[in-house]
Amino acid sequence: MGGGRITTNTTTASNTTPKKVMVVVDPTRESAAALQYSLSHAVIDCDEVILLHVDNPNTWKNAITTFLKRPNGGPANSHAAATPTDNAASGAGGGGPTDVDFLKEMKKVCNVARPELKVRTARVELEGKDKAAMIMAQTKALDIDLLVIGQRRSLSTAILGYKRAGVAKMLDTAEYLIENSNCTCVAVQKKGQNAGYLLNTKTHRNFWLLA
Numbered sequence: 512m513g514g515g516r517i518t519t520n521t522t523t524a525s526n527t528t529p530k531k532v533m534v535v536v537d538p539t540r541e542s543a544a545a546l547q548y549s550l551s552h553a554v555i556d557c558d559e560v561i562l563l564h565v566d567n568p569n570t571w572k573n574a575i576t577t578f579l580k581r582p583n584g585g586p587a588n589s590h591a592a593a594t595p596t597d598n599a600a601s602g603a604g605g606g607g608p609t610d611v612d613f614l615k616e617m618k619k620v621c622n623v624a625r626p627e628l629k630v631r632t633a634r635v636e637l638e639g640k641d642k643a644a645m646i647m648a649q650t651k652a653l654d655i656d657l658l659v660i661g662q663r664r665s666l667s668t669a670i671l672g673y674k675r676a677g678v679a680k681m682l683d684t685a686e687y688l689i690e691n692s693n694c695t696c697v698a699v700q701k702k703g704q705n706a707g708y709l710l711n712t713k714t715h716r717n718f719w720l721l722a
Contacts, residue, residue: 527555530558530559531561531656531657532553532558532658533560533561533562533563533649533653533657533658533659534546534549534561534563534659535563535658535660535661536564536617537564538613539661540661541661541663541699541700541701543661544699544700545660545661546562546621546659547701548697548701548708549659550628552708552720553657554625554628556625556627558629559628561630561653561655562614562617562621562631563633563646563649564634564635565645566635566636566637567637614632614634617632618630618631618632633649633653635649642684643684643687643688646660646688647691650692655694656694656695657694657695657696658692658695658696659696660688660697660698661698661699661700662685662686662698662699685698685711686698689712689713695712695713696712696713697711697712698710698711702719
């Protein structure tokens, strides 16, 4: 589906200006697909890859609050449950040890698959902003040329499209970034193990790319 061609990669880096490629990552299949697409189709040897994770400490606070509201969640039990959660939040920006592990593993995947690439990780907290706004701020601060994000499209979004979804807060993060990022944003959906990718950008919708 879709027309035209999305050009995000070249076969040689000899006469190509290096670009900064940011991949938004978290421990999901969508992020894994975005990273896989980036390594195989979006970057060349001289590029720099930045793996960005946006922490949301409020998810941990909400979990504690929910526990405290339980009828059987007395003060002693509540304190015991909150302590390890608070330690995880303070130790890794609200993400806990598992977030540190997945970032390291994703960087390791990059180093193994494309050892010639310069790869670094970045972790930021929402700090009162929504996720899309924080990602956009990072793309500007780091002068990113290409932003790649995994996308899980709902049935309503796929049928109606983002322009029928209403106000900006109703858009998913990927759609908002596609429409508002200063740099090119590619939203990636993996279609089966070997079926390729479905890509969305500001100028190309539902573009099919073979794996």
